[in-house]
Amino acid sequence: MRPLDRFVRIVYLLGHTSGDAMTPTDTPESSGNESKPYKRRPRYAGTHPKRYEDKYKEHDIESHPDMAAHLRAKGITPAGSHVSVLVEEALACLRPGPGEIVVDGTLGHGGHARRFLEALGPSGRLIGLDVDGVQLERTGRRLTAEYPNVSLHRGNFAGIAGVLGKEGLSACDIIFVDLGISSMQIDDPQRGMSYKHDGPLDMRMDDRLKRTAANLLAALTEREIAEALRDLADEPDHAAIARRIVAERAIRPITRTVQLVDLVFEVRGLTRQVWRHQQRSSKSPPPHPAARTFQALRMLVNDELGCLRELLRIAPYCLRPGGRIGVISFHSGEDRLVKQSFREGLHTGVYESAAEDPITPTHEERRQNPRSAPAKLRWAAKPQTSDHRPCARGRRTSTGRQSLTDTRWLAALVHHAAVDGVDTSSDTCGDYQRMYRRLGCNDAADGVE
Numbered sequence: 199m200r201p202l203d204r205f206v207r208i209v210y211l212l213g214h215t216s217g218d219a220m221t222p223t224d225t226p227e228s229s230g231n232e233s234k235p236y237k238r239r240p241r242y243a244g245t246h247p248k249r250y251e252d253k254y255k256e257h258d259i260e261s262h263p264d265m266a267a268h269l270r271a272k273g274i275t276p277a278g279s280h281v282s283v284l285v286e287e288a289l290a291c292l293r294p295g296p297g298e299i300v301v302d303g304t305l306g307h308g309g310h311a312r313r314f315l316e317a318l319g320p321s322g323r324l325i326g327l328d329v330d331g332v333q334l335e336r337t338g339r340r341l342t343a344e345y346p347n348v349s350l351h352r353g354n355f356a357g358i359a360g361v362l363g364k365e366g367l368s369a370c371d372i373i374f375v376d377l378g379i380s381s382m383q384i385d386d387p388q389r390g391m392s393y394k395h396d397g398p399l400d401m402r403m404d405d406r407l408k409r410t411a412a413n414l415l416a417a418l419t420e421r422e423i424a425e426a427l428r429d430l431a432d433e434p435d436h437a438a439i440a441r442r443i444v445a446e447r448a449i450r451p452i453t454r455t456v457q458l459v460d461l462v463f464e465v466r467g468l469t470r471q472v473w474r475h476q477q478r479s480s481k482s483p484p485p486h487p488a489a490r491t492f493q494a495l496r497m498l499v500n501d502e503l504g505c506l507r508e509l510l511r512i513a514p515y516c517l518r519p520g521g522r523i524g525v526i527s528f529h530s531g532e533d534r535l536v537k538q539s540f541r542e543g544l545h546t547g548v549y550e551s552a553a554e555d556p557i558t559p560t561h562e563e564r565r566q567n568p569r570s571a572p573a574k575l576r577w578a579a580k581p582q583t584s585d586h587r588p589c590a591r592g593r594r595t596s597t598g599r600q601s602l603t604d605t606r607w608l609a610a611l612v613h614h615a616a617v618d619g620v621d622t623s624s625d626t627c628g629d630y631q632r633m634y635r636r637l638g639c640n641d642a643a644d645g646v647e
């Protein structure tokens with residue numbers, strides 16, 4: 199036997215005797231499923247897989263319940279899955295009932311959706327939306343196999359009116375969104391969303407979007423970058439980080455996550471070694487130095503605040519009388535928008551009741567799932583009878599010039615979106631005026647402020 203062959207054989211045998219690194223089901227002889235073509239597990243160094251793509255058991259966690267329990271006990275979310283947050287709390291305040299229609303605007307791994315479906319029963323209906331095609335496909339396959347009353351749309355929740363139109367509905371009973379990204383998206387290095395792994399600086403939830411984070415870093419001015427870091431993530435070193443990014447891109451393009459992390463470390467005067475030491479020696483370790491930079495960029499790439507603003511503006515018109523909306527946010531900027539919108543809705547009578555304070559995860563939930571820590575849930579409910587008028591910015595006008603009920607207004611809107619393929623997420627009054635005139639609703643057009 200040649201030395202190289204001997205070495206390969208030793209590595210192979212070690213693999214077979216090192217516990218977790220190889221299981222009986224990995225061998226072709228013992229697969230027990232003759233119809234499935236044999237697929238060898240990924241090779242990795244050491245006894246445990248460290249890279250995302252090597253964690254093959256975690257990617258199929260339903261088949262490895264022991265592994266799921268083991269990781270959850272350690273507060274770790276298995277790769278390729280997502281632990282839903284504030285589930286019981288969301289159900290308690292949104293109260294889904296048999297026969298109702300729920301729009302889950304952020305389907306993700308389908309954790310909340312599944313619980314809604316259980317409460318809706320066979321006569322209810324769940325409409326699931328996600329901008330991430332991969333996610334939607336994977337979750338959709340699991341949910342539709344179990345529940346016939348699910349329909350799925352790849353789309354942005356800002357376009358909820360158009361989706362209702364496609365479903366032949368003018369309104370629904372519950373709108374629910376669990377903002378931000380899923381653990382699957384954070385953990386996959388190819389999505390470029392995490393400072394923890396090296397990967398392309400992409401950050402798009404929806405791969406149909408034209409601009410990645412790398413494109414934005416190449417195109418924005420120093421001032422625009424600094425403002426984004428300040429406004430979207432309260433980054434205290436926003437000016438210095440923006441300056442460093444602009445200096446670096448003059449030398450070479452910033453296309454990898456690790457490059458961006460290095461730049462932030464430099465600005466902070468930190469090395470990775472010092473940072474690791476700080477983390478280990480502190481009882482409550484500070485957030486990662488690049489966490490805010492990554493958050494701001496991701497929110498910018500996906501226009502996360504813009505989408506939320508649009509949803510909050512249009513939601514009252516997409517809810518039936520007595521309808522409820524629930525929003526889970528993970529960032530103070532998002533929570534502020536939700537709080538303001540619900541408060542304004544209470545003031546104008548669009549909503550009858552709303553959460554006074556945000557609902558946050560219990561100590562136990564945070565221990566089991568540390569990623570739940572920043573979550574805040576707010577809800578609002580419409581009165582049982584309501585007659586709200588259309589308005590370009592979602593406010594009831596005092597002019598009294600508008601005469602459509604919200605149902606008729608919504609019907610007009612969804613018709614326009616579904617039949618004419620018009621983007622109803624537009625925020626300009628001119629677009630609304632044109633739309634109403636086209637639909638022959640001149641009184642509504644005149645009333646648009």
Ligand SMILES: C[S@@+](CC[C@H](N)C(=O)[O-])C[C@H]1O[C@@H](n2cnc3c(N)ncnc32)[C@H](O)[C@@H]1O
Nearest residue numbers: 282304306307308309310328329330354355376
């Ligand atoms: C936090 S996860 C949702 C997890 C889900 N509630 C669960 O229990 O598994 C957020 C999901 O919403 C999607 N998403 C984020 N913003 C969106 C938007 N504006 N429109 C539609 N989907 C969105 C993301 O792609 C991601 O899959």
